[in-house]
Amino acid sequence: MKAVRIHKYGGLETLIYEDAPMPVAGADEVLIKITAASVNPVDWKIREGHMKEGLKIHFPFILGWDVSGVIESVGAVVTRFAAGDKVYARADTSRNGSYAEYMVVRAAEVAFAPDSIPLNFAAAVPLAAQTAWAGLFEQGNLHSGQTVLIHGASGGVGVFAVQLARIAKAHVIAVTSTKNVDFVKALGADKVIDYTKNDFSTLVKNVTLVFDTIGGETQKKSWGVIKKGGLLVSTVGADQKAAEQHSVHAKSFMVNSNGARLQEISGLVDDNRLKVIIEKEFALKDIKAAHKLSEEGHVRGKIIINV
Numbered sequence: 001m002k003a004v005r006i007h008k009y010g011g012l013e014t015l016i017y018e019d020a021p022m023p024v025a026g027a028d029e030v031l032i033k034i035t036a037a038s039v040n041p042v043d044w045k046i047r048e049g050h051m052k053e054g055l056k057i058h059f060p061f062i063l064g065w066d067v068s069g070v071i072e073s074v075g076a077v078v079t080r081f082a083a084g085d086k087v088y089a090r091a092d093t094s095r096n097g098s099y100a101e102y103m104v105v106r107a108a109e110v111a112f113a114p115d116s117i118p119l120n121f122a123a124a125v126p127l128a129a130q131t132a133w134a135g136l137f138e139q140g141n142l143h144s145g146q147t148v149l150i151h152g153a154s155g156g157v158g159v160f161a162v163q164l165a166r167i168a169k170a171h172v173i174a175v176t177s178t179k180n181v182d183f184v185k186a187l188g189a190d191k192v193i194d195y196t197k198n199d200f201s202t203l204v205k206n207v208t209l210v211f212d213t214i215g216g217e218t219q220k221k222s223w224g225v226i227k228k229g230g231l232l233v234s235t236v237g238a239d240q241k242a243a244e245q246h247s248v249h250a251k252s253f254m255v256n257s258n259g260a261r262l263q264e265i266s267g268l269v270d271d272n273r274l275k276v277i278i279e280k281e282f283a284l285k286d287i288k289a290a291h292k293l294s295e296e297g298h299v300r301g302k303i304i305i306n307v
Contacts, residue, residue: 003100009049090126124302277301
């Protein structure tokens with residue numbers, strides 16, 4: 001099969017479009033003929049070697065773990081899926097990924113793709129939507145009537161976080177840049193703050209939950225807007241000492257994907273309650289340009305790779 005592999009850590013030049021061996025599904029796995037993958041910041045962070053201490057990979061290695069496609073074959077103990085099913089998944093990052101024509105995924109990580117959107121668009125959903133879901137509900141315990149402040153509201157995770165918080169009937173305050181203010185309002189945010197014109201920390205107070213995908217100075221300013229006993233949930237690491245100093249709580253997490261959660265998300269997409277936003281589409285052989293766009297930041301929604 002054709003795939004994009006890296007043979008060492010490094011820059012864009014390490015992404016090589018080449019022939020690679022076809023994977024074979026194990027007993028509890030499915031083989032997916034890939035329609036599309038998506039690019040997430042973790043992809044190029046792994047490529048550059050930022051995660052090599054905690055994530056052991058073997059070269060040559062295929063990046064990309066968001067996938068949508070059609071099942072080619074199933075393992076001996078898999079009964080929920082069959083050849084021909086349209087599915088999507090977020091696969092284990094320690095295994096070869098979705099920048100390829102075929103991919104093996106554990107059946108427990110797989111869900112039936114939403115029927116209401118093109119199959120290639122479904123690849124934009126798994127990591128970002130599950131991160132938003134887990135951050136707001138599993139880590140943040142967000143309920144109706146509570147106030148949540150969402151940073152990076154127009155990014156891949158933020159787009160889903162705004163919508164999911166709104167579905168949960170929370171009061172949603174979202175932070176984004178000038179060009180995305182109207183876009184984020186249309187997603188359902190109750191209040192949108194333009195960080196290029198205003199300091200959110202002077203406009204917000206007593207929120208129940210802060211959902212932080214930015215870190216750094218943004219996180220430092222966030223402690224003071226959370227009500228006593230409230231919570232900051234971060235995908236980029238949370239400062240526990242700062243949380244204690246402000247009499248609030250903090251959690252850091254990385255989402256563990258599962259098919260059951262992803263199936264619930266499919267239902268929301270098919271009910272037209274959750275929109276999937278695509279910034280740009282690339283062909284597999286143009287993966288370097290896709291990574292470059294992701295690294296530059298300021299992507300509205302997601303980047304997908306059509307295989």
